[in-house]
Amino acid sequence: MHVVVFTRSTPDTTAKVEVSAAGAVTWGDAATVVNPWDEYALEEAIVQAKNAGGKTTVISIGAEMHNESLKHSLAMGLDEAVRVWDGALENSDSLAYATTAAAAVQKVGAVDLVIFGKESVDVGTDQHIYQTARKLGWTMLSYVSKILAVDYAAKTIKVERLLEQGKQVVTSSLPAVISVMKDINEPRYPSFIGIRKASKAVIPVWSLADLGVTLPAAQTRVARFMNLPPREGKVEMIEGSPEEMAVKLVDRLLEEKVL
Amino acid sequence: MSAVFVWIETFNGKAISSSWEALGAAKELAAAWSVPVTALVFGEHASALASEAAAYGADKVIVCEDATLVGFRLEPYAALVSKLVQEYAPKAVLAIGTARGRELLAAAAADTNAGLLTEVSSLEAQPDGALKAVRPVYSGKVLSEAVGTAGAVQFVALRGRAFKAQQPDAAAQAEVVSMPPVLAEADIATKIERFEEEVGTVNLTDAAIIVSGGRAMANNPADAPTGVADAAVWKAQDGFQNTLQPLADTLGAAIGASRAAVDAGYIPYAHQVGQTGKTVAPDLYIACGISGAIQHQAGMRTSKVIVAINKDAEAPIFKLARYGLVGDLYKIVPALTAELKKRLGK
Numbered sequence: 001m002h003v004v005v006f007t008r009s010t011p012d013t014t015a016k017v018e019v020s021a022a023g024a025v026t027w028g029d030a031a032t033v034v035n036p037w038d039e040y041a042l043e044e045a046i047v048q049a050k051n052a053g054g055k056t057t058v059i060s061i062g063a064e065m066h067n068e069s070l071k072h073s074l075a076m077g078l079d080e081a082v083r084v085w086d087g088a089l090e091n092s093d094s095l096a097y098a099t100t101a102a103a104a105v106q107k108v109g110a111v112d113l114v115i116f117g118k119e120s121v122d123v124g125t126d127q128h129i130y131q132t133a134r135k136l137g138w139t140m141l142s143y144v145s146k147i148l149a150v151d152y153a154a155k156t157i158k159v160e161r162l163l164e165q166g167k168q169v170v171t172s173s174l175p176a177v178i179s180v181m182k183d184i185n186e187p188r189y190p191s192f193i194g195i196r197k198a199s200k201a202v203i204p205v206w207s208l209a210d211l212g213v214t215l216p217a218a219q220t221r222v223a224r225f226m227n228l229p230p231r232e233g234k235v236e237m238i239e240g241s242p243e244e245m246a247v248k249l250v251d252r253l254l255e256e257k258v259l
Numbered sequence: 260m261s262a263v264f265v266w267i268e269t270f271n272g273k274a275i276s277s278s279w280e281a282l283g284a285a286k287e288l289a290a291a292w293s294v295p296v297t298a299l300v301f302g303e304h305a306s307a308l309a310s311e312a313a314a315y316g317a318d319k320v321i322v323c324e325d326a327t328l329v330g331f332r333l334e335p336y337a338a339l340v341s342k343l344v345q346e347y348a349p350k351a352v353l354a355i356g357t358a359r360g361r362e363l364l365a366a367a368a369a370d371t372n373a374g375l376l377t378e379v380s381s382l383e384a385q386p387d388g389a390l391k392a393v394r395p396v397y398s399g400k401v402l403s404e405a406v407g408t409a410g411a412v413q414f415v416a417l418r419g420r421a422f423k424a425q426q427p428d429a430a431a432q433a434e435v436v437s438m439p440p441v442l443a444e445a446d447i448a449t450k451i452e453r454f455e456e457e458v459g460t461v462n463l464t465d466a467a468i469i470v471s472g473g474r475a476m477a478n479n480p481a482d483a484p485t486g487v488a489d490a491a492v493w494k495a496q497d498g499f500q501n502t503l504q505p506l507a508d509t510l511g512a513a514i515g516a517s518r519a520a521v522d523a524g525y526i527p528y529a530h531q532v533g534q535t536g537k538t539v540a541p542d543l544y545i546a547c548g549i550s551g552a553i554q555h556q557a558g559m560r561t562s563k564v565i566v567a568i569n570k571d572a573e574a575p576i577f578k579l580a581r582y583g584l585v586g587d588l589y590k591i592v593p594a595l596t597a598e599l600k601k602r603l604g605k
């Protein structure tokens with residue numbers, strides 16, 4: 001049994017992210033962290049592999065800064081890490097990502113389960129996850145909040161999914177791509193020994209030639225990044241007794257026409 | 260003639276209301292390109308919903324009603340959209356970017372090697388036919404302006420509450436075309452075992468008003484009954500139920516929460532707003548006892564009017580808020596509920 005999990009490095013959550021004069025996104029000297037949703041994916045990969053006596057591989061598609069997320073993954077206890085990078089992936093879109101990710105899973109070989117965190121906070125989307133499943137031709141199970149049962153021999157999986165209107169329980173077939181939500185587990189912290197081992201790890205880099213893929217032409221491109229418009233006005237503090245505050249606030253909210 | 264497609268999402272045989280926002284956005288694109296709007300309605304009562312789609316502005320409705328389409332499953336729905344896109348080559352395919360909408364458009368875009376832009380908050384048809392869209396990136400700290408490819412099918416998943424639905428016109432008519440499903444049940448691996456619906460609660464991502472509670476929900480003055488395992492958890496849960504919920508009920512609002520409140524076990528994860536929870540953009544967001552950590556802001560900073568109620572006048576939430584009330588939420592919220600009941604005549 002083999003689980004592949006995808007991750008990326010994203011700017012530290014508390015970092016001030018802004019657009020530089022040159023139009024690039026920058027977060028100054030702030031560190032990067034594992035994409036916050038991926039911590040749950042990494043933990044689940046470790047748990048699933050342990051339960052089945054299997055193996056884990058973590059993959060990041062991206063430039064050198066993504067080694068940080070791979071080292072964190074190794075420190076948590078993932079078995080192998082691979083980075084996929086090629087100049088042709090620069091400024092590419094989700095179709096290119098999915099094509100590359102699917103080829104990387106095929107190269108790992110005999111994979112039963114691919115796990116993603118619900119979305120990537122840097123690119124602000126989850127589309128690459130579903131597209132990876134389609135490019136693999138595998139089942140896609142998104143928003144998984146619990147893996148209820150999995151049978152690698154019979155190639156079946158049963159999960160609970162968290163949707164807008166409630167919880168859904170579905171069964172499906174393996175191999176599958178799943179995306180996981182926060183309440184699926186509690187991610188472990190990397191151990192001291194894990195961190196030491198990870199710091200010495202040499203992470204192999206696969207190129208598109210190694211994967212034997214050609215990218216589809218990009219269908220979308222980023223024209224520019226923009227800073228947020230400044231928030232209008234300052235906070236108006238409403239004072240008085242609770243009852244007085246309530247009267248004043250309701251006056252304001254009626255004026256704002258938001259009730 | 261090429262058209263603008265829009266998928267009308269349904270749940271239990273009813274259209275979800277934000278689908279009409281997507282239809283509204285499709286109408287604007289279609290007008291700019293002088294092409295018709297085709298609504299896609301699949302599943303239970305699809306034929307009955309066609310007239311509703313017509314009322315909201317669809318020129319044509321393609322319906323598929325089949326047992327395999329009862330309850331959304333990605334495989335049969337994506338197979339339908341991909342087939343229709345290949346057959347009709349629409350200029351664009353729109354949907355509201357709900358959980359289902361995002362994965363459906365992503366799958367169909369992958370199947371047809373087309374471009375997809377998600378979380379789109381504003382959309383413009385360029386003269387050459389390319390779409391220009393604005394979408395938040397980096398947890399909403401930065402905006403990205405992205406462009407699609409002119410002359411190719413362009414998929415767009417819209418943010419809820421960012422586009423306006425048209426006023427329905429009950430007299431409007433549309434051509435209705437029925438199609439058979441693409442996949443047979445035997446070809447669909449995923450089987451729905453059950454759905455536990457959260458009945459009676461307002462959906463966070465659709466909500467016009469959200470009342471949210473944080474760590475300070477545990478400062479409930481009510482006494483926990485003897486014998487409860489954790490008094491703080493009991494107090495906070497009681498506060499969500501008996502202090503925040505009445506305010507939400509008065510306003511027709513959904514209940515949100517900070518990560519701190521969720522992690523402490525005060526309320527289920529489904530209510531979490533923020534970086535590892537839901538992203539919301541209501542007209543009014545009332546933050547009660549929430550300090551406003553950057554992770555929380557990531558999920559609610561685009562709310563139109565933010566009201567912060569917090570004991571700590573230095574809490575970061577006041578930097579984001581339009582109106583700030585310093586004090587005990589357990590005193591202010593009940594007063595606010597009473598005042599609203601009086602003023603709104605409830």
